[in-house]
Amino acid sequence: xxxxxxxxxxxxxxxxxxxxxxxxxxxxxxxxxxxxxxxxxxxxxxxxxxxxxxxxxxxxxxxxxxxxxxxxxxxxxxxxxxxxxxxxxxxxxxxxxxxxxxxxxxxxxxxxxxxxxxxxxxxxxxxxxxxxxxxxxxxxxxxxxxxxxxxxxxxxxxxxxxxxxxxxxxxxxxxxxxxxxxxxxxxxxxxxxxxxxxxxxxxxxxxxxxxxxxxxxxxxxxxxxxxxxxxxxxxxxxxxxxxxxxxxxxxxxxxxxxxxxxxxxxxxxxxxxxxxxxxxxxxxxxxxxxxxxxxxxxxxxxxxxxxxxxxxxxxxxxxxxxxxxxxxxxxxxxxxxxxxxxxxxxxxxxxxxxxxxxxxxxxxxxxxxxxxxxxxxxxxxxxxxxxxxxxxxxxxxxxxxxxxxxxxxxxxxxxxxxxxxxxxxxxxxxxxxx
Ligand code: GDP
Numbered sequence: 001x002x003x004x005x006x007x008x009x010x011x012x013x014x015x016x017x018x019x020x021x022x023x024x025x026x027x028x029x030x031x032x033x034x035x036x037x038x039x040x041x042x043x044x045x046x047x048x049x050x051x052x053x054x055x056x057x058x059x060x061x062x063x064x065x066x067x068x069x070x071x072x073x074x075x076x077x078x079x080x081x082x083x084x085x086x087x088x089x090x091x092x093x094x095x096x097x098x099x100x101x102x103x104x105x106x107x108x109x110x111x112x113x114x115x116x117x118x119x120x121x122x123x124x125x126x127x128x129x130x131x132x133x134x135x136x137x138x139x140x141x142x143x144x145x146x147x148x149x150x151x152x153x154x155x156x157x158x159x160x161x162x163x164x165x166x167x168x169x170x171x172x173x174x175x176x177x178x179x180x181x182x183x184x185x186x187x188x189x190x191x192x193x194x195x196x197x198x199x200x201x202x203x204x205x206x207x208x209x210x211x212x213x214x215x216x217x218x219x220x221x222x223x224x225x226x227x228x229x230x231x232x233x234x235x236x237x238x239x240x241x242x243x244x245x246x247x248x249x250x251x252x253x254x255x256x257x258x259x260x261x262x263x264x265x266x267x268x269x270x271x272x273x274x275x276x277x278x279x280x281x282x283x284x285x286x287x288x289x290x291x292x293x294x295x296x297x298x299x300x301x302x303x304x305x306x307x308x309x310x311x312x313x314x315x316x317x318x319x320x321x322x323x324x325x326x327x328x329x330x331x332x333x334x335x336x337x338x339x340x341x342x343x344x345x346x347x348x349x350x351x352x353x354x355x356x357x358x359x360x361x362x363x364x365x366x367x368x369x370x371x372x373x374x375x376x377x378x379x380x381x382x383x384x385x386x387x388x389x390x391x392x393x394x395x396x397x398x399x400x401x402x403x404x405x406x407x408x409x410x411x412x413x414x415x416x417x418x419x420x421x422x423x424x425x426x427x428x429x430x431x432x433x434x
Pocket of ligand 1: 017019021022154158194196
């Protein structure tokens with residue numbers, strides 16, 4: 001399998017509505033994806049029939065999405081595309097309603113972000129200058145550990161490929177990304193037309209003044225994150241399928257360690273099983289390394305396993321539920337004050353569990369951790385503190401320093417992101433009773 005040997009990256013595509021996320025990603029999948037010619041021809045025909053030729057690329061993506069939703073395909077290969085040196089998965093289909101929630105679940109753990117910004121007069125101003133969601137998403141991406149990004153300034157065709165306008169947008173966006181924490185060297189700005197194809201795969205003649213890489217070249221310049229293969233296994237479960245003739249197939253992304261056929265796995269419920277088989281991208285595998293979304297067949301009842309459970313190696317530090325945990329939280333957007341007793345839903349890996357703020361231990365400076373106040377009465381917007389949290393239902397969390405993907409969370413309340421957190425210490429029950 002050629003794909004297995006290539007470096008693989010998960011990308012998340014961020015941007016204001018109508019900035020061109022579907023068009024641009026559709027274009028990449030269309031040109032570089034593993035879709036066969038016949039499917040493409042059919043989709044193209046259909047788009048023409050519906051008089052939607054102008055939507056060709058977005059249409060491809062929409063149709064693929066619909067097909068994925070209908071089917072029971074595990075981790076659809078249709079969101080994949082390959083360059084000669086890499087394979088990419090677009091996680092979280094653009095335009096998804098609950099992007100933030102998705103972003104913190106295992107499915108949406110991205111290695112890098114592509115931020116699409118429309119250069120068109122008025123559109124950039126609408127999408128970015130005001131309190132658009134783009135800024136929130138960029139902040140969240142950074143908080144969740146996505147430190148490298150491409151900013152594609154899209155729809156250059158609508159502004160006559162104007163260099164000055166491009167520079168003005170870059171200045172604005174880079175100023176903001178800098179404030180969030182993005183280092184200059186980790187963000188690339190590229191003028192493109194996701195629709196016409198300028199600077200997508202080939203240097204555009206319409207943009208002779210731009211000396212940087214094309215979008216695909218820039219993707220290939222992303223650093224491949226180190227895969228934590230030496231750590232004990234952790235797979236937060238996204239979903240569980242019951243497949244006729246096969247049996248129970250939990251699905252999730254391997255965060256750390258290596259899942260192997262024949263291995264004895266253990267779930268946070270305490271249930272154990274041999275792994276009978278595993279597959280990803282419709283290929284049977286002997287083992288799966290971090291970053292891969294796998295489905296694996298176990299000898300357990302499907303109802304014994306649920307989304308939010310975590311799977312590990314029964315013989316090497318199997319995952320356990322936490323009694324409580326200590327975390328640093330940063331309050332981003334809470335209408336009032338966060339006090340002890342507050343019990344919002346916490347989104348962590350693939351779990352969503354009501355969790356209580358038991359004690360506010362201290363108030364600290366967000367960046368440096370410097371102590372401001374011990375045992376504060378409350379924490380409000382812009383403030384950061386160390387707190388003890390108690391989940392109201394069985395929940396597996398880990399220290400961020402050991403298992404990053406299981407050690408950071410988002411608190412959503414009243415449909416907004418109220419706070420984000422990083423776990424410093426986990427307190428386990430002495431005896432786990434089921
Ligand atoms: P999304 O909401 O961010 O996914 O945006 P879409 O991809 O659906 O695009 C929104 C609209 O902008 C559609 O009408 C696209 O055809 C159009 N569009 C997208 N990219 C370009 C581009 O590069 N140039 C022009 N002129 N239009 C574009």
